[in-house]
Amino acid sequence: MLIIGEKLNSSIPGVKQIIKDKDKAAVQNLTLKQVVGGADYLDLNTAECEEIKDMEWLINTVQEVTDIPLCIDSISAPVVEKALSCIKGDKSKVMINSISLVKDCLYGLLPFVLKYRCPVIGLTMDENGVPKTVEERIEIAGRLINILDKEGYDLKKLYIDPLVLPLAVDDASAVIFLKCSTEIKRLFNVKTVAGLSNISYKMPKRKILNRHFLTMCMAFGVDAAILDPTDPKIMTSVVTNELLLGKDRSGNNFLKAYQNNNLAD
Ligand code: THG
Numbered sequence: 001m002l003i004i005g006e007k008l009n010s011s012i013p014g015v016k017q018i019i020k021d022k023d024k025a026a027v028q029n030l031t032l033k034q035v036v037g038g039a040d041y042l043d044l045n046t047a048e049c050e051e052i053k054d055m056e057w058l059i060n061t062v063q064e065v066t067d068i069p070l071c072i073d074s075i076s077a078p079v080v081e082k083a084l085s086c087i088k089g090d091k092s093k094v095m096i097n098s099i100s101l102v103k104d105c106l107y108g109l110l111p112f113v114l115k116y117r118c119p120v121i122g123l124t125m126d127e128n129g130v131p132k133t134v135e136e137r138i139e140i141a142g143r144l145i146n147i148l149d150k151e152g153y154d155l156k157k158l159y160i161d162p163l164v165l166p167l168a169v170d171d172a173s174a175v176i177f178l179k180c181s182t183e184i185k186r187l188f189n190v191k192t193v194a195g196l197s198n199i200s201y202k203m204p205k206r207k208i209l210n211r212h213f214l215t216m217c218m219a220f221g222v223d224a225a226i227l228d229p230t231d232p233k234i235m236t237s238v239v240t241n242e243l244l245l246g247k248d249r250s251g252n253n254f255l256k257a258y259q260n261n262n263l264a265d
Contacts, residue, residue: 003041008045010045045074051079052079099113100124117153119157124144145158155189160181160190160191162181166199168202182220236257236262
């Protein structure tokens with residue numbers, strides 16, 4: 001599973017504060033902890049701050065200590081444009097999070113997706129928000145995929161996100177997400193991604209819910225997750241599930257994690 005580190009997100013109160021304070025050491029500490037934890041990408045979100053200026057500062061600060069690929073979590077074209085202009089190295093590795101059928105977002109961000117041919121997350125929502133039913137979300141995914149395909153975009157780089165709503169909002173949320181992901185993969189043969197920690201919003205013992213939902217997502221073939229890679233138990237769950245699902249040949253990664261004392265029970 002592709003791991004996108006969630007921690008550099010201004011919707012987390014403590015993180016909003018360290019971005020506001022321009023606390024370089026704290027940002028770089030969160031950066032390196034996620035890299036060491038096993039992130040493949042780092043999600044960057046400054047929507048709760050001065051979004052453009054702070055995105056530039058955040059990217060520069062992160063890039064001082066790592067060259068891990070970045071996932072730009074913004075629906076605003078000027079923010080994504082600024083981010084792409086200050087990211088060093090191969091811009092075709094930058095993940096854009098996210099486009100959708102919301103017109104401003106789609107037409108604002110599509111030019112950058114097509115120019116740099118970068119991986120992109122596509123949300124199953126439109127002007128009316130996130131539909132309640134599985135069928136409507138699948139229909140939106142189909143329309144989005146069609147648009148990208150017609151523009152000559154390589155659909156192997158697309159991650160459809162059927163949207164994880166909190167269980168506190170809808171007790172069928174996890175089931176709806178898993179049904180959408182399964183059907184979207186079957187019908188359109190594209191990858192899917194989960195914003196995992198959304199599931200536990202406003203619930204106690206969030207890490208338990210996140211971890212068990214991760215196992216379900218992996219069993220249902222979800223390809224990528226935005227999660228907390230600094231949580232040793234969730235990262236243990238990732239390697240363990242990969243072994244169980246036959247995706248870790250000879251158990252090499254599981255044994256390596258064991259030898260490095262990285263398995264938390
Ligand atoms: N889809 C896409 N992008 C997204 C989301 C999505 N970006 C934002 C969000 N949803 C995913 N990122 C987060 C980041 C942090 C938290 C939830 C979602 C969060 N963190 C708490 C914290 O760090 O304090 C608690 C986490 C915990 O206890 O494990 O709530 O759905 N495409």
